[in-house]
Each structure stands twice: as C-alpha cells, then as structure tokens.
Amino acid sequence: MSSIMHEKIEAIYRQIVNRNPGEVEFHQAVKEVLDTLGVVLIKHPEYLDQKLIERICEPERQIIFRVPWVDDKGEIHINRGFRVQFSSVMGPYKGGLRFHPSVYLGIIKFLGFEQIFKNALTGMPIGGAKGGSDFDPKGKSDAEIMRFCQSFMIELHHYIGEHTDVPAGDIGVGGREIGYLFGQYKRLTNKFEPGVITGKGMAYGGSLVRKEATGYGLVYFTDMMLKMKGESFEGKTVLVSGSGNVAIYAMEKVAQLGGKVVACSDSDGVIYDADGINLDTIKLIKEQQHKRIKEYASYHPKAMYKEKGVIWDIPCDVALPCATQNELNTKHAETLIKNGCICVTEGANMPTTPDAISVLQSNGVLYAPGKATNAGGVATSALEMQQNACRDTWTFDYTDARLQTIMRGIHQTCYETAEEYSVPGNYLIGANIAGFCRVANAMIPLGLI
C-alpha cells in the first residue's frame, strides 16, 4: 500500500478513536477492517470521495435506555439497555442481544460493526445491529429473567419491527429469553408479528436448524478450509472453548464429521475428557439445568475439571474459539502452534487478538475470522424471517441444506476475494474486503445517507 493511502486511512482511524473515546473493542474491530482496505481504496477512489468509511463507522442510530426490574426478594435493580442500529443499507437492522455484565457501549458497537459485514457476506437482505444489557443472567431465577426481559422490551419495542430491526440472541440470550421478549412484544403491540425477532421456539414461529446454525455453520466452513488443503475433521483432536449455544452445536457437528472434541470451557474453568466430550451431558447441564460446566466431572469421573484453566494449553489439531472476544492471545497462539495445531476458526465474535492472528498467519496456521465463519447463525435467522413472511415451516434437512449452501457461498467469496487481491488463503482480508465492498456498493446508489 502506498504511504499516502496508509496516512489517509490512519487519519480516518484516529478521527474515529477520538470521536468514540474509551470504546476499545470498537476501535479494535474498526482497525482490523481498515487495515485491510488500502488496496480496495486504491482501486475504488470513489469510496474515499464518498466518505464511505466514515459513514459506515458512524451508527445510523444508537439507543440507550434504563431497565428497572424487581428481584425475587423484592429488591429493585437498574440495568442499562442498548440497541445500536448500525446500517440498514442491505435490509432491516439485524443482530443479536447480549446480556452480560461486561456489556457497555463499546462492546455493543464492536459487535454491531462486525455484524454489518457478516450479514453482507451471507448474501441475505439484512442490515447490521446489536444490542443488549449489562444484566447478569448468572444465578437468576426464571421469574427474574422473565421480569428483566419484559422490562427490557417495554423500551425496545418502540424501535423494532419486521421491516425495521429484528433482534435475536447472543451471549446470555437463548430460547428462554427470546420467548419472554417475544411474548412481551406481542402484548405491547397487540400484534403476532413473528418476523420481529428470530431464534424463536418451534411452538410459536421458530425455524428448525436455527439453534444449531452458528455451530454447524462454523464447522461446515472449517471443513471447507481443511478440504482446500487436502485435510478433513476425520481423526482430528479438537478444542472448543465455551459451552453455550455456539460451542454445543460446533461440538455436535465436529463429532458427526469424525473429529474428537476433548475439551470445552466456561468463564470459571475447563473440562478435559480424553474419551471425547459427552454432548448429552453438556446439553443437560447447559440447556436444561442452566448450570456451570464443572458439573460435568460429577457425571464423568475420568474427566478433569481445571478451575481457571486455559483451554489452549491442551494439544489439538483444530481450535474453535466459541466463547467471547479476545479469549485467544499471542501466548495462546504460540502454545497452539507448538502443539501442532493446523487450524483456528472463530465461532465467537473477535475471539482472537490482532497480534495472535498475525502469529497464526505467519506460522502457516489456517485462520478465518468470525464475521465469515460464524455467519451461519444470522443467515439462518434470515431463513427464519423468510419462513415467517410466507407463514411456512421448512424441514430440518431442507433448512440445513440452505445453511450449507450459504456457508459454501461465504467460503468461496472470501477465498476468491483473497486471490483477487493477491493474498491467497488469507480469509481475514478476503472477508473484510468482500463484506465492505458489498455494503459500499449498496450504499452509493442510495445517495448521501
């Protein structure tokens, strides 16, 4: 890249940092994209003239609101709710809600920013958004979760709708929460409008495969990467960090493709099972009991639980970070390489730090970013919206086949874009450039918006 172009991008980045002080995760997500765009801007100077980067990096709308609720003892709590509606050039705003104590504006903005490009890569007509709250669902009763969700929706319902903004789940927001949120939306609006939210239960307008989609999609994409190198999951030892929705269904698909997942984790510790993680036990603990994974050891005495352990210390062939942002740093990347890991693909959003990505890439480890690899979740949300719009329910196999086609399309787009820009095999650059160009090309014809 020419030094003039480098300076121009640097200046834009500095302006974004100054305008959004303290939002370090948002800065990181923006930098990761901007660092790969120089070659595109040389080819398309109109993107610079049109101030496309500056426009895309400024959300169309940001909503921050109070969420008061009462716990089971009668004590009042006040949380903060967010919805950042980043971009609606490709379709209605679309993206999940995260309930986690770490949530603040900088996290929601990094997630919303990534969502724009991820959603564009799916090829479906969906814009980008994200929302959530600093509410901590850990240890809360069902009734408390319900009261919180109802209070959250009392404010959020003003800003969403099937043609406006369609939330879904993310960390801390699963089927149970989506049910409470949808139920409250229905009451407040007096409308049965299933297209307003995705990840719904099958009893009230959900889609088969949505629950499995992010994890399955990740493994389909990873399998395609491995195949390009003449490899497969067959006989591979795999680590999957996390134990939420993405991790569970990534583990399921790895096992179906002949790999062995030997460890998973939560924010308290790591479970290692040399026989392969028993998924029925994980599903029981996480999906039904809503408990911590240390319980696993009481069902499988040979398994080892390490409090505060680091999952990346365990030798593996393939590592799938499916927990949270910045969970895999340079030190972890070096350990993975030393232990012979050949592939790292992201189920979570931005789980690998920028330095760790460089270490992986420069050591020839196959790497692909979450905005490409975990897009199966939101893509299947778009399939749920399609079914809702035509009041239909598709079979599991049909929906799964659509998911596989979408993941194949994303893989091909990233792969070919990397070739076009003379960085073969660099899925990071391929994903960023392809996602950005799709949004840019949809934005220009709409005028100055």
Ligand code: GLU
């Ligand atoms: N939270 C998921 C993501 O990061 C899914 C969003 C959705 O289905 O709208 O893409």
